[in-house]
Amino acid sequence: MNGSTAIKRSKGFKPIDERIEALTEALPDSERKLAELLAAQPALLATHSATELAEIAGSSKAAVTRFIQRLGYDGFATARREAREAQRWGAPAFQVATDLSATSDDAFGEHLRRDLQNLALTFEKLAAGVVEPAVATLARARRVGVVGYRNSHALAQYFARQLVLLKDHVALLPQAGQTVGEDLAGFGADDMLVILAFRRRVPIVAQIARLAKKAGIPVLVLTDAATPAKDVDANWRIACETSGSGRFDSYAAAMSVLNLLVSALAQRPEVLAGNRLRAAERLHEGLDEL
Structure with missing residues (x-):
């Protein structure tokens, strides 16, 4: 990415879930937990630090670093930047979603609040x-x-x-x-x-x-x-x-x-x-x- 806001997918972009699927070697348990987490919730890569990801996955920051490099990224910053680019580009898998599965007033209220905010802005x-x-x-x-x-x-x-x-x-x-x-x-x-x-x-x-x-x-x-x-x-x-x-x-x-x-x-x-x-x-x- 250059200094301008990237809204479309850059050349060579490969979603993290595809990178994980392409892994052929067996993963250590610490990295396997990260693979399962990020395959299911790739948006976390854009919103959480390496330390936070390690805590959520029950792994370690060192394991996050090794796993990210195993996926072909130069480092965590590169992976996070690509994930944020995908967010801005509009990729659904990288959007941070409110849990609307429970038919509660809170869930419906958040959905309505967001639409009203969009209309107002x-x-x-x-x-x-x-x-x-x-x-x-x-x-x-x-x-x-x-x-x-x-x-x-x-x-x-x-x-x-x-x-x-x-x-x-x-x-x-x-x-x-x-x-x-x-x-x-x-x-x-x-x-x-x-x-x-x-x-x-x-x-x-x-x-x-x-x-x-x-x-x-x-x-x-x-x-x-x-x-x-x-x-x-x-x-x-x-x-x-x-x-x-x-x-x-x-x-x-x-x-x-x-x-x-x-x-x-x-x-x-x-x-x-x-x-x-x-x-x-x-x-x-x-x-x-x-």
Whole structure:
């Protein structure tokens, strides 16, 4: 890692559980205990010192040092740095999780507290100078493409379906079985691209954003707060807090922001004049769909 915050997996990264599985030699009992502990809870490597790990495992600090070197690390500091990098990158196995297995008020309360905190922090940083021009451009856009991969795909799908109620020519990209290059062909300054870029991203997301901006296509990016702005270039960027109470990221704040965007869009004169929402309702009634 260099001086900047590492958010994506560095080249040569190999999770500690894979390193443990790759061991072929028999381990002394003191190191075997550490292997079992870290294979089950790799996040401890990012949050605990060598002395603390030894105490939890019922081993010794010297055994921790030997075991870490046996796994191929230069030393404990290197192993810990890699584990923390994996945390920032969003690897679920390296997240520190609250025990939610017990259906207790404490567990539910912590889960709710974290989501409320994410919402509060996200909206504290949300600027009208970003939302208003982004929504205005959405309203005027001839075509809108919504891009999202992995976990972001579900968010992109939700947003695209809401946009369909308000605008013509909205597409979730890439279309099934197709490539983004084909779908974006013909997009220009009169169109718009909305990219959902939450961790952990595939490399093509940043490439799409960069090429779209180069082609003069307005780009709005929604991403997690841990991702530096330079990682995904855009005209407008909205960062959402996604820290979950368990091993997985929470998208409560992201969904709320998406709802805000479509709600604001629905009030735009260009959208109201189109009356697409009412037309869809009439079709629902005529088809007896709902």
